[in-house]
Amino acid sequence: MSEWTVHGSRTIYTSPWVELDLVDVEPPGHARYEHHLIKLAPVAATVLLDDSERVLLMWRHRFATKTWNWEIPSGIVEPGEDLAVAAAREALEETGYQVEASALEPLAYNQPIGGMSTAEHHVFLGRDAVRVADPVDTHEADRIEWRPLDQVQQMIDDRQIVAGVAVTGLLQLIARR
Template structure:
């Protein structure tokens, strides 16, 4: 069954997102109001080294008051490709510049409420360029054995859906 977006009007806007109110028609003809969050694309990246360890950030998210492992990630700036944004964010947040990036997957982490699309990349090599430029982004950065990923996700240590999906895909590609 397909819902139809008849129209939308903006109710709030800032540089990171906007909230719209949509007039939606359901398959049976019923109409309803539905809030929609419109967001810029997000790009994320990591490196998997020769020991099959993945570079992750340990960080706190104040919105959910939770701690967890995440990939380096951020918004794709105007005029920037998702791949370039992923490389930029990884270096800014970890101090590691990835080698040639490979597209891992793209996900819609909350498609019942938002049009956010997250593009995840990975590389088999990286160059340490120094400390993270955005040290406030995480408490620490570590190389985590990829073989531990499924259990970490099961224990809730990877609460971000984009990171969980990407790590499971990397686990499958490298160890599956």
């Protein structure tokens, strides 16, 4: 199969968080048409694991999907920011737990909606996190808890963990055990 031909694009909406383009594409052997492309900044996330084989999870509501679920700390990578630095920053801001960016291990990478978005998720594994403060981003979670890793698969099966970046990172951690 050949690559699609891109004949051009035009931005129809932009903000600091998202850009929406219409792209003039031509799939091999098919007619040209305009395809939506959602451009998003990369996301960095951290699975924090303690010595008791527990992961730090945040119970939160997502208004877009009307979903309550457990998530891992994650957020947008600022322009020019190192991925691991962003992951450590988000963990501190959202949970109050600090982990050194240099100690984070790459755990997972995915493109959650590759057919129509530039979104990329970079998930790191952090150990030896230390609680140094209250969360700065108090709107991020109703509560923060250490949960046993051996319960995570069932939590995913029960749709208690549904966020793509969390599912990807946690399943990758389970697969590596």
